[in-house]
Amino acid sequence: MSALSVLVVAGDEGVRELARDVLVQAGDQVLVASGIPSGIASAERHPPDLAFVDVGLGQGAALALVHHLRALGDATYVIAMATKETLEIAAHALSLGASGLLLMPPSGDELLSAATTARTRRGRDAERTAMRREVEETKRLMNYGGRLAALGAGTSMDDVGGGVAQTFREITGAPVVLVYAQAATDSQDLRAIAAIGEPDAPPPFSDELGLMRYAESRALEVVPLVAGRLAAGHVLLGRSSAPPDGRRAALPALAAQAATTIALVTERARGSGGALKDSETSAYTFSYFVDIAGREIDKAHRHDRRFALATLALGDDDSRRSAALPVEVSETVLGAVRDSDVLARIDAREFYLLLPETSGIGAHACRRRVLSMRRDDGEPRLAGVAAGVAAYPHDGRDLLRLLRAAKRRAEASRGSPVERLRLFRLPLADAIDALSWDAELALARGPVTPETPRALELPVHDVVALSLCALELAARGGAVSVYVSAQAGPGLAAALSAHPAAAREGGLHVLDVRHRDGCEDVVAVALFAEHGAWALFGRQTGGSFTGMHAADPRLADLFARKLVEAAGR
Helix, strand or coil, rough: CCEEEEEECCCHHHHHHHHHHHHCCCCCCCECCCCCCHHHHHCCCCCCEEEECCCCCHHHHHHHHHHHHHHCCCEEEEEEEEEHHHHHHHHHHHHHCCEEECCCCCCCCHHHHHHHHHHHHHHHHHHHHHHHHHHHHHHHHHHHHHHHHHHHHHHCHHHHHHHHHHHHHHHHHHCCCCECCCCCCCCCEEEEEEECCCCCCCCCEEEEEHHHHHHHHHHCCCEEECCEEEEEEEEEEEECCCHHHHHHHHHHHHHHHHHHHHHHHHHHHHHHCCEEEEECCCECCHHHHHHHHHHHHHHHHHHHHCCCEEEEEEECCCCCCCEEEEHHHHHHHHHHHHCCEEEEEEEEEEEEEEECCEEEEEHHHHHHHHCCCCCCCCCCEEEEEEEEEEEEEECCCCHHHHHHHHHHHHHHHHHHHHHCHHCCCCCCCHHHHHHHHHHHHHHHCCCCCCCCEEEEEHHHHHHHHHHHHHHHHHHHHCCEEEEEECCCCCHHHHHHHHHHHHHHHHHEEEEEECCCCCCCEEEEEEEEEECEEEEEEEEEEEEEEHHHEEHHHHHHHHHHHHHHHHHHC
16 A cells, blocks of 8 residues: 555644654554644645644644645545544544544553554545546547548548547657658558658558668658558658557557558549549549549550659738639649640649650740749739649659659749749849849758859859750750750850750750840840750859859749740740
8 A cells, every 4th residue: 555645633742643653653644733734734745645633733723734635635534633532523524524533541552543544535536537538538439430530421432531630649659740651552552641740751652661770860650541451551750758658558459440542532533434533623523533544654655755744832821912812723734735745733722733745844844834824913823823734654653753853843933033023023134133043041041942043253164064064964864855045156055056955855945135224234044945044144244154054844934934925935
């Protein structure tokens, strides 16, 4: 039995000493007080499990101490001690909540018996409290299981993933929760279907080994979503204060329910028909997209054909007037692509676009065409949408590798200054000046990446060498498409025109913009390759060039379009 904390308040020193000796020998912790004020002070400093109170102290004023001890907490077991003369006061003490009565002077056995009763009561109360908590926890866990099961009535994997993530966050208190499910039928790869918190660069797609490495590198706990032989994915949890033992023990059962729910929704989507479309937009479902993409990959592999795909991800602020909504994205893309192209809605904020018989250069042109579409007020129809493209076989020979490449490029494009500086509204010369003014601020905003515009101050012959190097690297991947401003004499345009890659598919477009105001000294290059895009822009004074360059597809799109517009093409 555990030790009790005992308070003895008695005016008789012999009673105090007897209680101390007997109860300390029994292993309890004993505090004694000879008067009411010291008794109250001791009780407030250390609320006792058991208190012996001489109710005759202060001519009955000790009743206030009995009341005060009960007010400190129901767990305190109070024994009133009284002489024959103070039995009436003891009766009042019992009515105020005292649990027993001892006649003074008490014997040692009586004190030990009272302590044993208090100890038994405390154990019984603790057991009752634990059982009550266990029942409440069981009800809570059953509620979580019911919530996970109810998700199976839906058809959107986005909703299912979000519900699973939210449930696991409530159970564990984890600051970060990631949910991964099977990316496609018969695939060993996993795709992220939900994320809560601020995860550190989670992979949108990954095989299981890669996901385990990611979890280990970020100190994330991995909970497999497994029900018997059914494996539906994984939940990754950020470290947090440990949940109650009951919840921790219940994680496997809840993970099994989540696995069953995900499998049910996946199977329903698979069996609902290959031509099933999203209920909100005119886009196809992810399952249909995977089926068509698999056929396209097989055809490309068998017959040495090409195709490309793009991902389009909406921004996080749909409350802005200019932000694109899913229906608008679907209508805009379908109005700009061919009938043979396949648009699929993946979740609430992402679309995939399959482009059969399309090279990387063609995919860049498609992306440029879609993102350049305007509303009646001149604002971009797809404001806040990040787009990335990937081409077969350069960026991969299976669907998931292609999607990884496209999604990585889409995320990289979010930092582009094109929309932030509203460059699409500016003439060519003003766009170059705006970027020059913004260069220092851009560098201060965050880490420099290949997509970040970087300043150049070089002799013109070094700029020519840099551009030829970029063209040479681009040409290794196949076709290239180059837009370059014309200069008098043997300048940059002449050097690029002499390169063998300029005669390939896509070609070289030399655009004379010198007749435009402010463009007399403009030097600009927009280069598109199978694996990406690059832009160089600035001004030439004599034999020197001052400007910037960046591997930013949005900037390359901008300058290709601005050069064409300024040249009057």
